[in-house]
Amino acid sequence: MSFYDHSRAGAAGFAFPQGAMDHRSGGMGGGVGFGNMSQGSGGPGGVAGVAPDPLPSGFFNALSTRGYAHEPPLLEEVGIHPQHIWQKTRIVMVPLGAAATTSTASEEVLTDCDLAGPLLFFLTFGLCLLLAGRVHFGYVYGVALFGTVSLHNLAKLMGSASNGNSLQLFNTASVLGYCFLPLCFLTAAGIFTSLNNTVGYTLGCLAVLWATWSASAFLNALLQLQGARLLIAYPLLIFYSVFALMAIFV
Numbered sequence: 639m640s641f642y643d644h645s646r647a648g649a650a651g652f653a654f655p656q657g658a659m660d661h662r663s664g665g666m667g668g669g670v671g672f673g674n675m676s677q678g679s680g681g682p683g684g685v686a687g688v689a690p691d692p693l694p695s696g697f698f699n700a701l702s703t704r705g706y707a708h709e710p711p712l713l714e715e716v717g718i719h720p721q722h723i724w725q726k727t728r729i730v731m732v733p734l735g736a737a738a739t740t741s742t743a744s745e746e747v748l749t750d751c752d753l754a755g756p757l758l759f760f761l762t763f764g765l766c767l768l769l770a771g772r773v774h775f776g777y778v779y780g781v782a783l784f785g786t787v788s789l790h791n792l793a794k795l796m797g798s799a800s801n802g803n804s805l806q807l808f809n810t811a812s813v814l815g816y817c818f819l820p821l822c823f824l825t826a827a828g829i830f831t832s833l834n835n836t837v838g839y840t841l842g843c844l845a846v847l848w849a850t851w852s853a854s855a856f857l858n859a860l861l862q863l864q865g866a867r868l869l870i871a872y873p874l875l876i877f878y879s880v881f882a883l884m885a886i887f888v
Contacts, residue, residue, distance in 0.1 A: 722747050723755045726816045730852045748860055751808035756815015759822055766825035767885065774884060781884075785877045786811045792873055797861035805860060813860070814877070817853035820845040821878065825885045833886045842882040849878045 725747050760782060764775045790810035797805060824833070824845040832838065854871040857863075863870065 718752060718754045722750045722752055726750075726752075726812075727755060727819065729856075730817050730819050730849075748856070749809060751806060751812055753808065753812055753815065756812060756818065759815055759818045762822045763818065763825050763881070763885075766822065766829055770825070770828045772888065774888060777884060777888070778881070781880055782814075785880070786814055789814065789873055789877060793857055793861060793870065796863065796866060796870060809860065810857075813853055813856040814874075817849045817856065818878075818881070820848040820852075821881050821885065824882065828885055838886050842886050846875060846878045846882045850875045853878075 760778060764778050767774050767778075787807070790805070790807050793810060794805055824841055827833065827841060828838070833842065850871050853874045854867050857870055857874075858867045861870075
């Protein structure tokens with residue numbers, strides 16, 4: 639049965655070439671056909687003649703973020719770099735070598751606007767306060783937001799015209815958040831013992847100095863300041879002291 643009238647096509651001045659609609663040739667005649675394209679393509683997402691890499695099997699792989707071998711990890715696709723998180727945390731964990739480490743750290747690590755680590759540390763701080771019988775999540779996020787915006791504007795004024803303008807708000811928030819780790823240790827100690835004593839005051843002072851020293855090293859490297867580390871450390875000291883007072887007295 640034919641549904642196409644060749645006599646009308648000839649009268650109209652055009653006609654399909656012979657075998658154009660022949661399904662046995664794989665689509666459009668002797669040219670490239672849709673039927674031929676599906677052969678050897680390796681399925682969806684595969685290259686012609688090459689089968690896609692299989693997904694890793696196993697129970698733990700099913701719960702992980704691993705995908706195809708040629709694809710980047712899921713965390714990196716959403717902007718979270720575990721390697722950068724570990725490097726920044728390690729810099730904060732060694733306060734005496736923070737200045738030397740930040741000076742040799744890659745620019746990609748220093749300018750990374752990752753907020754996964756800071757959010758984790760702030761949640762840990764609030765959770766430790768909660769376990770100690772204090773619910774201050776609103777105060778924590780309120781002071782953190784106000785202090786971050788204020789310190790960011792101050793850091794931009796202290797930096798040069800080129801470095802100050804390149805500093806973004808998320809850069810400042812990432813630095814302040816990562817250097818918040820010592821205060822998490824302080825609140826963790828408050829779960830088991832009262833901090834409203836001489837030992838608590840001493841631990842609070844050490845935690846504030848630790849966080850201030852690390853944050854000033856980060857900002858000093860970002861802004862490339864010369865001889866101004868103590869100047870930028872002063873507002874940082876006030877910022878972290880608020881959280882220490884919150885952990886001890888509030």
